Amino acid sequence: MDPQNKNTDSELMLTDSKLFIIDYNKVKQNNPELKDLRLSSYGINSCDAIFMFKALIKNNKVDYIDLDNNIICDKAAPSIAYALEHNKTIKVIDLDRNQITNIGAKKIIESLKHNTTLEQLYFDNNKISNNLLLKIEILLQRNRKLRKKKKK
DSSP states (O other), rough: OGGGTTTTHHHHOOOOOOHHHHHHHHHTTTTOOEEEEOOTTTTBBHHHHHHHHHHTTTSSSOOOEESSSSBBBGGGHHHHHHHHOOOOOOOOOESSSSSSHHHHHHHHHHHTTTTOOEEEEOTTTTTHHHHHHHHHHHHHHHHHHHHHHHHH
């Protein structure tokens, strides 16, 4: 670590993946070439996800996020929720095969009440009840209907 460059977000990443850091920096810089963020099976933990979703708050390029098969748990849910409340470009998030429970899902559901752009949110193989998954789907259906009306 460069002692003159302490505490940069990239150095705080806990995932030992140069590709993750590169993608994170592209998100933070709002790189117009980065529309899809494909980070499936990177070993991304909740701390990594928190940094990524903080960067996504101001990003208006990324519309697809694949975080399938990582180790993201409820600790990241508030950051995911906050990003969803403020980001107006994300349409799809894949959080399949992580460690999110009903506790985290409830926080994300609250954010969906204020988000009209997200159309798909995948939560397969997490620890979320069918009742909460149904609530999520109802909110996403609303967003898809709103999107269709805007296109007409």
